[in-house]
Each structure stands twice: as structure tokens, then as C-alpha cells.
Amino acid sequence: MIATARIFRARQSMGRTVRGHALVAQDGFSARYDLDRIAGVFCRPGHKLAGQSYVGKILILHTAKGGVASAWMLHEMASRGVIPLALVLNSVNPILAQGAALADLPMLAGFEDDITAAIPDGSEVEVNPGKSVLTLIT
Amino acid sequence: MVMRLNDEEQDILAGRCGPVARQALQHQLKVGEFFGAEDFVPVTQAHIMADTESLGEAGVRWLEGLAAAADGQARVRVPTITDPRGTDFAKASFLGQTSTMLELERRAISAFEKLGVTMTNTCINYQTIQAPTRNEHVAFGDTGVVIYSNSVCGARSNFEGGPSALAAGLTARTPRYGFHLPAQRRATLHVRVECAPSSLNEWGALGGVIGRLAGDYWAVPAIEGIERPPRSDELKHFGAAMASFGSVALFHLVGLTPEAGRLREVASADLPSHRVVRDDIDALHHSYRADGLVDVVVFSAPQLSLYELRDLAGLCEGRRFAVPLLAVTSPQVKPDSDRLGYTARIEAAGGTVLSGMCFYQSYAREIAEANGWKKLATNSTKLVNILGGYGYSPMLASMEQCVDAAVSGKLT
Numbered sequence: 001m002i003a004t005a006r007i008f009r010a011r012q013s014m015g016r017t018v019r020g021h022a023l024v025a026q027d028g029f030s031a032r033y034d035l036d037r038i039a040g041v042f043c044r045p046g047h048k049l050a051g052q053s054y055v056g057k058i059l060i061l062h063t064a065k066g067g068v069a070s071a072w073m074l075h076e077m078a079s080r081g082v083i084p085l086a087l088v089l090n091s092v093n094p095i096l097a098q099g100a101a102l103a104d105l106p107m108l109a110g111f112e113d114d115i116t117a118a119i120p121d122g123s124e125v126e127v128n129p130g131k132s133v134l135t136l137i138t
Numbered sequence: 139m140v141m142r143l144n145d146e147e148q149d150i151l152a153g154r155c156g157p158v159a160r161q162a163l164q165h166q167l168k169v170g171e172f173f174g175a176e177d178f179v180p181v182t183q184a185h186i187m188a189d190t191e192s193l194g195e196a197g198v199r200w201l202e203g204l205a206a207a208a209d210g211q212a213r214v215r216v217p218t219i220t221d222p223r224g225t226d227f228a229k230a231s232f233l234g235q236t237s238t239m240l241e242l243e244r245r246a247i248s249a250f251e252k253l254g255v256t257m258t259n260t261c262i263n264y265q266t267i268q269a270p271t272r273n274e275h276v277a278f279g280d281t282g283v284v285i286y287s288n289s290v291c292g293a294r295s296n297f298e299g300g301p302s303a304l305a306a307g308l309t310a311r312t313p314r315y316g317f318h319l320p321a322q323r324r325a326t327l328h329v330r331v332e333c334a335p336s337s338l339n340e341w342g343a344l345g346g347v348i349g350r351l352a353g354d355y356w357a358v359p360a361i362e363g364i365e366r367p368p369r370s371d372e373l374k375h376f377g378a379a380m381a382s383f384g385s386v387a388l389f390h391l392v393g394l395t396p397e398a399g400r401l402r403e404v405a406s407a408d409l410p411s412h413r414v415v416r417d418d419i420d421a422l423h424h425s426y427r428a429d430g431l432v433d434v435v436v437f438s439a440p441q442l443s444l445y446e447l448r449d450l451a452g453l454c455e456g457r458r459f460a461v462p463l464l465a466v467t468s469p470q471v472k473p474d475s476d477r478l479g480y481t482a483r484i485e486a487a488g489g490t491v492l493s494g495m496c497f498y499q500s501y502a503r504e505i506a507e508a509n510g511w512k513k514l515a516t517n518s519t520k521l522v523n524i525l526g527g528y529g530y531s532p533m534l535a536s537m538e539q540c541v542d543a544a545v546s547g548k549l550t
Contacts, residue, residue, distance in 0.1 A: 014172050028385075032192070033527045044527040063354050065385050066524075067281045069499075071299020072192040079196030093355035093385050094169065094316060098299040101168040102200075
């Protein structure tokens with residue numbers, strides 16, 4: 001890890017360690033409301049990531065939105081491999097935690113600072129739920 | 139945090155109650171430990187959201203795996219009911235649903251039945267099956283069901299997605315975190331309403347505005363300024379929209395809902411405070427207006443009560459629709475709607491009454507493509523919030539305006 005790495009501690013964590021590129025927005029997340037789950041892109045008009053692919057990205061967003069469907073949908077997305085690599089949020093609701101548990105999707109939530117402002121879009125990050133930390137690598 | 143388990147829970151985790159109960163408890167432990175739950179709390183009812191558009195093939199296979207592992211032995215231990223299905227089998231061809239969708243539905247239903255789940259197929263169980271009581275711990279899915287049960291009934295539930303609600307049914311407990319804890323139920327923001335909503339779409343819009351202000355699952359609005367006791371249908375649309383726009387699971391109406399006889403009982407004096415005025419409700423309506431042309435009119439989300447169907451039937455009298463009008467209700471209400479002649483009056487005008495599904499949970503994108511539906515008028519604020527993501531241009535208006543639009547093909 002290079003010397004400029006910065007570490008952000010999460011209050012809530014789940015899953016295995018992964019490393020990848022961040023897709024960042026100060027916006028919400030709901031699998032039903034926001035995603036074209038077949039194409040693997042954000043499709044909700046007005047969402048700050050509309051048109052962008054989330055597949056294989058570490059999604060860094062503000063908060064969970066919407067209904068309960070994400071609890072099933074993350075599992076279904078995982079079965080086809082059309083899913084983010086991990087979810088990182090300032091605040092998470094039970095649905096996303098339940099969905100991540102079923103889908104075996106790494107997740108961090110609850111930071112001292114606004115994590116969507118701290119992590120530049122496109123940067124390389126590591127999600128380490130075992131240590132409850134997000135590391136900004138480059 | 140490692141959760142504290144009693145003897146029964148340790149037995150379940152050790153597999154002495156079978157593999158299905160153990161798998162359910164393991165899932166609940168992951169979620170409970172994520173949220174720092176200290177232990178489990180017994181629940182008396184569970185309500186599962188599980189339409190097959192959400193489950194997909196993978197979710198249905200997962201359910202079938204549980205049902206097979208149960209081998210007729212491990213069944214739910216408390217009354218466990220279901221949210222709307224992804225179809226009304228009797229009207230599937232009208233909707234343009236495919237045999238693949240219907241087969242997936244049949245497989246999911248079969249698996250649920252093997253697990254002892256009662257297929258009520260409703261998101262208005264608090265109006266039709268059994269409303270929970272104050273302080274009753276439950277594990278409910280469907281955000282509209284949870285916010286109504288927590289706020290209006292004073293029950294205690296988190297949003298329980300399908301896998302977690304099923305797990306709660308199988309273990310008769312859920313992790314004690316969130317809105318099961320008294321401290322979490324105190325208000326985090328104060329909202330003063332300075333207008334009087336009248337129609338259901340206005341109640342929904344008010345809920346949507348407050349949901350946006352709250353903006354977070356853990357936010358609890360304490361709301362003042364509602365001057366008369368709202369009806370159940372008004373609070374149904376109000377809560378469903380608040381939950382949809384803000385992921386909110388609990389609100390207090392000061393002087394009206396059970397935990398908020400007075401503001402100080404649920405709120406400290408230094409909460410952030412907001413005003414909501416008529417312009418806020420109007421602005422939300424205007425943000426869901428296109429050029430006025432309408433392809434389809436939908437009343438759904440939540441399912442309609444008998445009173446809503448009665449009102450709709452009255453508006454359909456002597457009318458003839460130029461575009462499809464869909465009214466979606468629960469399997470419990472539909473027979474009464476048939477018996478009382480409401481269904482016949484709506485369908486005589488060219489409408490269709492559907493049962494046991496909800497519009498947005500019924501392959502909304504695919505049925506839009508099959509039928510050429512894009513511009514959709516509804517009086518449901520929850521529905522307009524959801525359908526943008528499914529490719530629709532949704533429009534929000536009163537029930538009367540929507541019926542007029544079904545006649546003329548244009549919302550004015």
C-alpha cells in the first residue's frame with residue numbers, strides 16, 4: 001500500500017475483503033427504484049449515476065432508499081454476476097443489510113465524515129469488513 | 139458485537155431444530171450483529187414480500203431449496219403471510235405476462251406453501267387480515283405495512299425484507315435492533331404542516347414531502363398541524379409515500395397516533411424543525427406531470443380498500459373508458475367488491491379489477507412493453523415515485539381526474 005493511503009473507519013460491516021474502483025455519488029440506492037438490473041446500469045432519471053454501469057464497482061453512496069425488494073434483488077443480481085463488488089454507504093437501512101447477507105455482498109456503513117465527499121469517483125479503494133475500514137489507495 | 143443467545147436459540151444454531159431453522163437463524167445473526175443487536179425478541183406475526191420479479195430464478199430456487207430441506211417438517215412457527223404476488227393469474231393474459239413469469243410464480247407459491255406460509259397476497263393486511271397492537275413485536279415486509287403498523291398501530295417492526303421475514307417466521311424471533319427499541323422510536327425531526335390535505339393523492343404527496351425531508355430510515359418525524367383524525371386510507375397513502383420517498387419506517391402525528399399524545403412524549407425541544415405548506419404539495423404534483431396524454435390509468439400501491447373501490451365504482455357510473463383503467467385490490471377485499479357490485483360497475487365502464495398483486499410488483503417494465511404503456515396516471519404518490527425507474531412517465535392526480543383521463547385519454 002502506498003504512503004498516501006487514507007483509512008476511513010465504519011461503524012457497521014459485513015462480508016469479505018475486496019479491492020476495486022469506486023463509483024461515487026451523493027445520492028441514494030435502491031435496487032428496484034434505481035437500477036436496470038438486466039443491463040447493469042443506473043436507470044432512474046435524475047439519479048446522479050443515471051446511465052452508468054455499477055457492475056464490478058465499489059458503490060459509494062449516501063443512503064439506502066425505497067422499499068424492501070433489494071433484499072431479494074441483490075441475491076438475484078449476484079446469481080447473474082451483474083452486481084457491484086461492494087456497497088459503501090453513509091447510512092444503511094435493514095433491507096440492504098439483509099440483502100447483502102443473502103447475496104454475500106461486502107458492505108460498510110456509518111462513517112465519521114461524508115464518505116461520498118471523501119472518496120473521489122473512480123479511485124481505487126479496498127473494503128475490509130473484518131477490520132471495518134475503507135482504504136483509499138489511489 | 140456477538141449476540142446473546144438463549145438455550146432455545148443455541149439449540150437452533152446447533153441444528154437440533156433442523157437445517158432450515160438453523161439457516162434462518164444464521165441469516166438473522168449476520169443482520170443482527172451488523173446492527174449491534176444484543177439479543178433476539180420474539181415476534182407474533184411475519185409478513186413476506188416476495189414477488190418473483192424481485193426473487194428471479196435464483197430466489198425461487200433458494201426458496202425451493204429451503205422447502206426441500208424442510209421435508210415437510212420445518213414450517214413457520216408464527217402466522218406468516220405474504221405481500222402481493224407478481225400476477226393475478228385470472229388476468230395475466232390481459233397484462234401481457236408470459237408463461238415463464240407465471241411458472242415462476244407457481245413455483246414460489248408451492249415452496250411457500252410447503253413451508254407453511256399463508257398466501258394472503260396483500261399489502262393492506264392491517265386493514266384486512268389482523269392489525270398488530272401497540273408494542274406487539276412483528277416482522278413485517280412491505281414498507282407501507284411497516285410504517286402503518288409502527289406509526290398508526292404502535293407495533294414494533296423494522297423493514298424486514300423477504301428472506302428476513304421468512305427467517306422470522308421460521309424462528310419466531312428477530313434481532314432486537316432499530317424500531318424494536320424504545321429509544322429508536324423517539325422523533326429526530328419536527329414537522330409543522332400548514333395545509334390540510336383532502337384527497338388521497340394529497341395525503342400521499344404530503345407523505346412524500348415529509349419523506350424527502352426525513353430522508354433516512356433512522357429518521358422519525360414528529361408531525362404537528364394535522365387537525366382532524368385522518369381515515370385509515372388517508373394514512374395508508376400518507377405512510378406508503380413517506381416510506382417510499384424517504385425509507386421512513388415510523389412517524390408520529392402529535393395528538394393522534396398512540397405514542398405521541400403530546401409532542402414532549404416523543405421529542406426533545408431542540409429538534410430540527412421544518413414547515414410544509416400547500417406549495418410543497420403542489421410542487422410534488424407538478425413534478426409528475428408530462429404533456430397530459432395518458433396510455434393507462436392505475437389505482438394500486440397500496441392495494442385498494444373496499445371504500446376506495448366503492449368511491450371508484452361511483453365515479454365509473456355511466457362512463458366509457460378510452461384507455462385501460464386498472465384497479466388493484468387484495469384477495470380479501472375482491473369478493474366483497476364483487477358481491478356489492480363495485481367490480482361490475484368499474485368493469486362496465488371498461489376498467490379491470492385485479493386481485494392479489496400490485497402493479498409495480500408485477501413485471502412493470504415487461505407489461506409496459508407488451509401493452510405500449512408509458513404515460514401512466516395514478517392517484518398513488520408511492521407509485522409515481524417507483525415507476526420512473528421502470529421507464530414510465532408517471533403522472534399524479536386525484537381519483538376523479540384519473541377517471542376523467544381514462545375517458546378522454548388526457549389528464550387535464
